[in-house]
Amino acid sequence: MFFPECHPLSDEEMEEELQTVVHNFFCNAVLPSRTAEDPRQFMLTASADYLARELTDDEVKELSISDAEMESTFDNFDHQDRVERWFRDHPDVWRRPKTAEPPLPDRNDFARWWKASRIEIPSMQLDSTFQIYLVSRPMDTEVTAEDTPKAILASYPRSIGVPPQALAPDNQQEVFIQRPGLVINQRSFGTAIAAASTLFYNDTMRPLRSGEANWPPSLRGIQKYVRDNVYPDLSSDGCSLVVEFSGSQSRKVTTSQINKMHKTWILEHVGRILDSGLTGRGENSEKPINILVVAFYKAQVTELLIEIKSLINQGRFSKDILTRLKVKTLDDAQGDEADIVFVDYVAVNHPGFTAESFRGTLALTRARGMTILLLNRGTFVGYERREESIERSNHLFRIYNWHASRQLVQRFSGCLHCEILDHVTSECKEAVDCSTEEVCERPSCGKKGHNAATCPTRRCLNCREVGHSANECSYDIICSRCGRPGHHCFVCDF
Known part of the structure; x- marks a missing residue:
């Protein structure tokens, strides 16, 4: 389904992303319902519902997406060009009399009624209870309905306005409130999104690509670096890793x-990686690899930046290193991404404020590789x-345990002093x-x-x-419930 008015035709990337948004919306919200119609026909039929006329059977066939194209819509330029060309050749299809009543097609019990009007902000409206705004540029004013919940889609920044009545249990809205957000991650390759999907999205989030397209040579190169320099036992599908520093x-x-110790280790590998000749993916495709270092504490960010400046002055880092390296606090890293992301929790003996689920989600969704x-x-x-x-404690353990259960934890020992x-x-x-x-912070000591650490x-x-x-x-994790080693009490079966 295409909305030519939503974006300038010259902006090919935005058009491609819009195509993916609409495709994913149907796949994740409409099609999981008990809709009986063929997905390709349903998409085109719904589009036709708010055109000036119904598409003919021949036109539906002409515009239909094949199974292969449906599997990889993001990379399908041929289909995009074919549909755009068809709409350019049929300009009258978008002209609608102002007095025309919106059609009420009853496709089946679970397909919704569609209508559209040519207004300043193009929109798709599903009866009067659910609206998706497709905004092509920053707007000065809020476009969502007053006092309605709002969410930002992970795969594409679009506002969703859901009036309160849509949240009430109602079979007519069931198809839309089951999966209110899109769960396709366009940023990640390989299994970079797997931990976040399991821990925070109930295993619903997945990468946009599949097969070889999801495992490009550049990602295999990153894995090889980690295998050679950090964790020799990294599995072939490992794209996230926990590193501990005992001491x-x-x-x-x-x-x-x-x-x-964290600062020294991170910068040692930053220097090696940036000099390795590795290349990136996504928006950094075929370019030298870039890195994002995220620290939970502002003082650690300051320490890292001071050390980076010192290494530049010593000639150990190139002067243009900051064009490929970002160092930020986690809260400042919203919207950022990189080929490799180091997430420094900094703390070692207390959960502190690091154990917030939204911070865990943010930390695990910054990396492309x-x-x-x-x-x-x-x-x-x-x-x-x-x-x-x-x-x-449970929040941090879940992140740790997800990796430990997949043999994705490496522990290094150092000197405390x-x-x-x-x-x-x-x-x-x-x-x-x-x-x-120094005075010991432990209340029972104070000497x-x-x-406190020593x-x-x-x-x-x-x-x-x-x-x-x-x-x-030096012992394995010991369960505080049953006293046995090898598991935490949060997963104790005894």
């Missing part, structure tokens, strides 16, 4: 936090025992400096000479032993 610590900076999450078990282990943190990965804490030869003016009386929330934290614990 890392986060430090408070006013109300924010920094993590030196690969997401690497720096997420430590210390942010959720043990916090299921506390009522005020159980929900946040030196904050580097060259050696582990037990092998550190540097004398611990107890002359520091000078160390902080406090000698700290107790592990995993194994309950004294002298280390859950983030450093």
Whole structure:
């Protein structure tokens, strides 16, 4: 179905995206209903309902999409050109008398009545209870109905106005309130969207492409880099990975936090990746790969940018690196995307504000190719025992467990005192400096000479032993419910 008035004809990409939006709407909202008609005929018939006349059988056949084209509409330029050419050759089909009453075609019990008018903002209206606005450019005023719920589609930024009465249980609206949003992700390749789909979209979100088109050579190149330099056991369909750092610590900076070990590791790989010759996909197709580094804490972003500037001055990073590298807080990264995304949770011993579902969704949907999450078990282990943190603990655990259940977790050990990965804490030869003016933040200690991360009386929330934290614990995750190792209490079957 096409709406030539929605976009300038010269804007081919916008036309292509609009075609995909309409196609996906029918596939995800209309067709899952008990609509009996053939999808291709139904789409064209619904379009004809608000034209000046019905399309003939020959015209429907002429404009129909084949099964192969239906499978890959996004890449089908031939069909787009054919339909646009047909409408250019039949200009009268869009002319409608102003006095004409909207037709009421009763296609079947679950097909809706359609009408359209040539107004400033073209729209599709499904009777009087559901309206999709197809806006081709930024508007100065809100176009949705007053006091109506509003959502932004993940696959294409279109406002949906749903009057409250549409939310009431009504069989006539069932087809539209079952799947109120589009669930095709146009950004991601491979399985980059898989974690977000399972954790936040009930396994409904999927990539636009399929087959070889969804696994281009550039994505295989990214996987090879991760396999060679980060995680040798990365599976052939792995496009997201959790990396833990046993021995890392986060430090408070006013109300924010920094993590030196995370910063060092991220920038080491940023430099390697940008010099690797890898190429990107999507809007960055066939161009040198780009990277987005997302940190949950503002102070960590500042630390990263300061270090990047220092590396540029030292000649270790090129001066134009920031044309291919973005460093932002998670909340500032809405709308951003990159071929590879590093998500730095920063914290290691407390869930903090990082455990919000909307932040988890945002973190897992930025990448076109690969997401690497720096997420430590210390942010959720043990916090299921506390009522005020159980929900946040569960949120972080679900992200961690999704990856762990697919063997997509890599754990590195470093030194708690030196904050580097060259050696582990037990092998550190540097004398611990107890002359520091730092005061332990732990209420049960409060002594000078160390902080909470290095406090000698700290107790592990995993194994309950004294002298280390859950983030450093060498044991597997231990269930606080049954006491057995190998699983968390959130998934305990005993």
